[in-house]
Amino acid sequence: MAGRQGAQRPNGATQGKICQFKLVLLGESAVGKSSLVLRFVKGQFHEYQESTIGAAFLTQTVCLDDTTVKFEIWDTAGQERYHSLAPMYYRGAQAAIVVFDITNQDTFARAKGWVKELQRQASPNIVIALAGNKADLAQKRMVEYEEAQAYAEENSLLFIETSAKTAMNVNEIFLAIAKKLPKNEGGGPTQSRQSGVKLNNEQTQQSEGGCCK
């Protein structure tokens, strides 16, 4: 959850900090959310990307000067289709990419809806980026760059046009977010909130406990 301070190397040189952040993707179906993640994480693109089921949780790191930023990326899994996305999805997210398809005006309207929802429900300091995807299809453009840019400015969002197909600006959008995230000690904007333990099989911290033994 919260970022961690890197350890001191034995030779005395300071190793960079490692910060981990939760990033969520939002946007209408078929705008290219999964494609952006796939491009960013695996460098791949599928012309016939299936509507998302399955791989909806990936991680990828980017390096910024002396800091390693690890993104825990949550792709939506279809719950958003009937407005049934669980609040848990953006709970504690430090960053969000709201995606629309520049060839489809409706997806831009929907993107605005998501921005509003994030501003109301998510952590107050969440970094939101707006991605106008499918920039390679500029000849079919229905959303003008200036229009989206103006909207982004009004709402203090990062705005970049991307193409998961050609890889244009894909790494850049994640980098831009990484730069904007606070990397102070203790990590992200949720640091005032509590953090807990993750459960796993090995987590037997002490075995001599036992009641009244």
Added chain:
Amino acid sequence: MDETYDVIVLGTGLKECVLSGMMSVSGKKVLHMDRNKYYGAEIASLSPLEDCFAHFKREAPAKEQYGRGRDWNVDLIPKFLMANGQLVKLLIHTGVTRYLEFKSVDGSYVYKGGKIFKVPADEKEALATSLMGLFEKRRFKNFLQFAQEFDIDDPKTYKNVDAKTTTAADVYKKFGLDGNTQDFTGHAIALYRDDDYMSQPCGELLRRMKLYSESLARYGKSPYLYPLYGLGELPQGFARLSAIYSGTFMLDRPGTTIEFEEGRVVGVKDNEGNLAKCKQVICDPSYSPEKCKPVGKVVRAICILDHPIPNTKDAQSVQIIIPANQVNRKKDIYISVVSYAHNVAAKGWYLAIVSTTAETPDPEKELDVGLQLLGPIHEKFVSVSELYEPVDDGKTSQVYISKSYDATSHFETTCTDILEMYERITGEPFDFSSLKTAQLESED
């Protein structure tokens, strides 16, 4: 909506969401609906705080009286997870645990003679406790050790106790435990809510004691865990599992009706008359009241406090058990406390729920002894809920109905109901090993 599904699930309570996830993972086509706009049904955590006031038909509090409304997630039902219990096993095996973070509950307390005592969590606390005298401690320690070593598959561990015929009362007598220690063992460790178990074979008592010890050994402070942001996170986590396996989710769908032909379910109609066809329905009692019977009442008081519970060393989370015998009742009273440390309240605030099974015509009054332990109370929301169970096993109608959440303080009976329903629905017992966490979602 106008499609055919294998299973339609109604209600997004924990039981429904776990089953929805299991069905989707096994390749079934699942449609999951809820009449409310939010996940969780009976087990929702209400947020913001204003929604909690509205839920109990109360006027919203003054602005900022309780900090930021959205910092609150108020559970309607008080429960903790046993750290080594079935729900934790389900969370780990399904990989749902990756969506959640937990905190160990700071301590467990038991009421005796008008005061509360910490249930010892380690040897040092056990030596220091004034719960029992020195000689009794030694006898109790012997009994605990016996329970921990008892293995139904290994007769060498039996020590002349037959788990199937020796009663709990007999086994207490055999180890020479006095009434107070029996009360403490049965209610604060084995978590029985009344004394009916005394005349039952002791195998179950020993199993429960072992679960307690093993749960305690996992995180040290108490055997209980609680998820950050409230219990409502649990159904949401399993709903996501179901969605990842292509389950379709629709919230805010009031007025659905289950449709039958010749006593067998054929589908579910929404309030506009659209029919979604299906072979099976899974739902909570509120979606099929005519197939349910009442089996008792639970009374709960949700209390907002601006301080920790007195005499708990300022714990940010605790459980207090008031054994029935101590207050001349049949069923125990439970208190569970969580706070801003769990992201369920604004900074500095605490949420306590006092609950029990109603035994009199004035259930609210029954909570008094518990409420008195809390210190000053800022706000109190009392509810009396009828508990329901299905009248049949659902095999004829193919409508499988869960039981209402009972008054137990943990999720063990919840999981038992889930696993029994799974077996009735699919005809096979649930196989934990059928779920391989690694295959669920590709990571890295």
